[in-house]
Amino acid sequence: MSTQENNLTFSRRNFLRTSALASGGLLVGFNLFTACKPEAKPPVDIANLNFNDFNAFIKIADNGYVTIFSPNPEIGQGVKTSMPMIIAEELDIEWDKVTVAQAPLDTKNYVRQLAGGSQSIRQGWDALRQTGATTKQMLINAAAAKWGVEASTCKASKAVITNEKGETLGYGDVVKEAATIDVPENVALKKPSEYTIIGKDAVNVDINKITTGKPLFGLDYKEEGMLYASVLRPPAFGQTLESFDASEAKKVNGVIDVITIGDKVRSFVDKGKSNWTFKLSTTDKVVVIAQNTWAAIKGKKAIKATWKSDKELESTEYQEKVLNNILDGDKFDVRREDGNVKNAFAQADKVIERTYHSPFLPHNCLEPMNFFANVTDEKVHLIGPVQTPEFAAIVVADMLERDINDIQVDMTRMGGGFGRRLYGDFVYEAAEISDKIKKPVKVISTREDDMTTGIYRPAIKYRIAASIKDGEITGYHLKEAAINDNMYGLIPHFFPAGCIPNFKVSTQNYKSDVTTGAWRAPYTNFLGYAEQSFFDELAEELGKDPVQLRLELLQKVKGTADKRIQYSGERMENTIKLAAEKGNWGKAKEGVYQGFSAYYSHNTHVAEVAEIEFKDGLPVVTKVVAAVDCGIVVNPTGAINQIQGGVLDGIGHAMYGNFSFENGKPLNKNFDTYRLIRMNETPQVEVHFVENELSPTGLGEPGLPPAGGAVANAIYKAYNSRLYSQPFIKELEAKKTEVKS
Numbered sequence: 001m002s003t004q005e006n007n008l009t010f011s012r013r014n015f016l017r018t019s020a021l022a023s024g025g026l027l028v029g030f031n032l033f034t035a036c037k038p039e040a041k042p043p044v045d046i047a048n049l050n051f052n053d054f055n056a057f058i059k060i061a062d063n064g065y066v067t068i069f070s071p072n073p074e075i076g077q078g079v080k081t082s083m084p085m086i087i088a089e090e091l092d093i094e095w096d097k098v099t100v101a102q103a104p105l106d107t108k109n110y111v112r113q114l115a116g117g118s119q120s121i122r123q124g125w126d127a128l129r130q131t132g133a134t135t136k137q138m139l140i141n142a143a144a145a146k147w148g149v150e151a152s153t154c155k156a157s158k159a160v161i162t163n164e165k166g167e168t169l170g171y172g173d174v175v176k177e178a179a180t181i182d183v184p185e186n187v188a189l190k191k192p193s194e195y196t197i198i199g200k201d202a203v204n205v206d207i208n209k210i211t212t213g214k215p216l217f218g219l220d221y222k223e224e225g226m227l228y229a230s231v232l233r234p235p236a237f238g239q240t241l242e243s244f245d246a247s248e249a250k251k252v253n254g255v256i257d258v259i260t261i262g263d264k265v266r267s268f269v270d271k272g273k274s275n276w277t278f279k280l281s282t283t284d285k286v287v288v289i290a291q292n293t294w295a296a297i298k299g300k301k302a303i304k305a306t307w308k309s310d311k312e313l314e315s316t317e318y319q320e321k322v323l324n325n326i327l328d329g330d331k332f333d334v335r336r337e338d339g340n341v342k343n344a345f346a347q348a349d350k351v352i353e354r355t356y357h358s359p360f361l362p363h364n365c366l367e368p369m370n371f372f373a374n375v376t377d378e379k380v381h382l383i384g385p386v387q388t389p390e391f392a393a394i395v396v397a398d399m400l401e402r403d404i405n406d407i408q409v410d411m412t413r414m415g416g417g418f419g420r421r422l423y424g425d426f427v428y429e430a431a432e433i434s435d436k437i438k439k440p441v442k443v444i445s446t447r448e449d450d451m452t453t454g455i456y457r458p459a460i461k462y463r464i465a466a467s468i469k470d471g472e473i474t475g476y477h478l479k480e481a482a483i484n485d486n487m488y489g490l491i492p493h494f495f496p497a498g499c500i501p502n503f504k505v506s507t508q509n510y511k512s513d514v515t516t517g518a519w520r521a522p523y524t525n526f527l528g529y530a531e532q533s534f535f536d537e538l539a540e541e542l543g544k545d546p547v548q549l550r551l552e553l554l555q556k557v558k559g560t561a562d563k564r565i566q567y568s569g570e571r572m573e574n575t576i577k578l579a580a581e582k583g584n585w586g587k588a589k590e591g592v593y594q595g596f597s598a599y600y601s602h603n604t605h606v607a608e609v610a611e612i613e614f615k616d617g618l619p620v621v622t623k624v625v626a627a628v629d630c631g632i633v634v635n636p637t638g639a640i641n642q643i644q645g646g647v648l649d650g651i652g653h654a655m656y657g658n659f660s661f662e663n664g665k666p667l668n669k670n671f672d673t674y675r676l677i678r679m680n681e682t683p684q685v686e687v688h689f690v691e692n693e694l695s696p697t698g699l700g701e702p703g704l705p706p707a708g709g710a711v712a713n714a715i716y717k718a719y720n721s722r723l724y725s726q727p728f729i730k731e732l733e734a735k736k737t738e739v740k741s
């Protein structure tokens with residue numbers, strides 16, 4: 001919805017208010033999302049309220065200070081700062097008077113309490129503003145009643161309420177009275193021109209803890225009597241446990257016991273409840289229980305296990321052969337088909353066809369997977385970093401045959417997620433272990449565990465073909481062949497859908513034992529590069545500037561009545577023009593090569609101009625200028641950081657990321673064999689936002705998909721040779737002597 005609609009109804013169903021706090025404060029629970037369950041009820045006795053019973057709320061103390069609880073998991077995307085900023089804006093409280101805390105999971109009152117798809121701000125925007133505005137109006141109403149005047153004659157600013165006589169009351173002066181009055185049904189929201197917090201830079205609320213090393217992340221969590229667990233999983237995908245010898249492991253100082261787990265997971269899967277969010281091997285696994293992390297890891301290394309398989313295990317060469325066979329075949333699921341692509345190709349002056357390949361990629365979060373569980377007769381307490389706490393609670397309850405009300409999930413900050421922590425395999429392992437040993441335990445993974453046991457971005461091949469007739473693109477066919485399902489398959493309604501009269505998107509996949517799933521900017525992280533590289537090739541064939549070709553195509557979708565189209569032709573056009581202007585497109589100095597790319601994903605339009613120069617015979621990305629239309633920018637500092645991080649992530653993996661298998665076994669176990677972008681290879685990333693007053697959209701992922709394409713197109717300007725496979729470095733090493741003079 002547009003922010004121009006400033007009067008919203010906020011009923012009792014989605015605004016929970018309690019009575020006065022014993023300390024004289026006011027506690028306000030709020031619905032973050034329009035899909036909030038209407039049956040939610042406030043606690044009756046606020047004096048005895050355990051704040052863990054709420055998933056998100058405002059607490060106003062009688063000294064005027066406010067605590068805002070942030071409900072969604074924080075994985076570095078900044079929602080723990082930006083979501084409370086939105087509430088504070090409408091509440092009209094100075095930001096330096098706000099304390100932010102992480103809320104636990106509450107499945108009774110709220111839905112979508114997760115981190116994924118760059119949707120937290122977009123989904124919560126309206127309700128967060130309503131929350132702050134409604135709370136402010138309650139305080140104004142209380143002050144008006146105290147003065148004996150009409151509430152309409154009073155106003156609030158910076159936590160101070162003023163009447164027509166100039167009399168003032170602070171929020172803390174009226175919290176007790178506010179707790180006893182009715183919740184207003186309609187509230188007025190601020191206009192963007194009135195914002196004093198939204199749109200202003202705010203420091204990450206956890207920055208002091210992060211920089212001083214205070215306990216904050218899952219790996220930091222400790223509890224008295226807690227044990228540590230290290231899990232030995234199959235070394236190759238497709239293997240199961242045959243036998244093991246733990247005698248040497250039990251000799252390690254600090255090792256308490258060695259057990260196996262797996263039956264609880266198998267029972268869950270056998271019920272037929274497994275879906276894309278459940279990516280866990282059903283084989284038995286060996287677990288070392290120890291008094292400390294070091295003993296658990298050392299004990300695991302001492303285990304002698306025998307693994308078996310009843311079929312041939314996959315190699316990278318085999319996987320690539322399967323993908324090629326899919327592309328060469330005719331068994332595809334059609335996701336979208338406009339016009340008649342076959343006829344367009346038959347009547348064309350020329351048909352251009354190219355194939356693009358990407359490898360598997362691990363997530364490599366800075367903080368390896370870990371989780372704490374304490375299973376008792378009274379409850380199941382889960383604590384740690386997970387992107388999908390509600391689903392984790394549901395699975396654990398089902399696995400352990402417990403009532404969902406027995407499950408308590410507390411979230412820690414995460415040292416990276418990128419989609420890996422959508423899958424709660426580490427949560428389920430911790431719960432099963434604790435249930436078996438009847439003690440609190442934390443499962444900890446090493447870097448090698450994380451990199452070799454999944455979950456990965458799937459290997460993919462795209463084949464794109466386009467027909468040209470009389471200087472126009474008349475047909476376009478995009479085929480995807482993926483290991484497993486590449487999440488939801490292609491997005492058939494993104495650019496260039498609607499721009500080309502004969503348009504077709506087809507997908508097919510190969511089911512593999514290698515576990516795959518979401519990886520930052522799912523399904524678009526590689527597709528963005530493939531399509532944007534292909535469009536540059538089409539522009540060259542047509543004798544057009546790459547930017548101009550994209551702008552011409554967008555004219556054909558602007559104002560379309562096709563409701564399937566998900567991107568905006570107008571917004572994409574404005575974003576492209578801003579990138580070209582700020583990036584000095586076509587005006588690079590000698591020795592600098594430019595590449596352009598534009599892509600829409602996660603409801604956000606992004607265009608990028610990349611510049612490369614040569615050092616020691618290899619291209620180095622020196623600068624990227626990104627233009628972004630994400631609607632209203634809540635926290636500019638955080639927004640810029642998200643785009644910069646996405647661009648660098650996209651460049652690094654496009655240039656260097658490679659991962660392979662031999663007989664089902666991952667060959668890359670740590671950073672000595674898995675190449676990431678290095679500090680001296682990171683370019684300057686300059687970010688510009690398209691200014692408008694539209695509701696905000698995602699930022700954590702959209703900056704990544706265009707990055708690879710912009711770099712590939714810049715490299716082409718230098719080599720006069722296209723790149724069709726990632727990582728680029730493999731081909732670039734062979735081209736050191738081919739640089740254009």
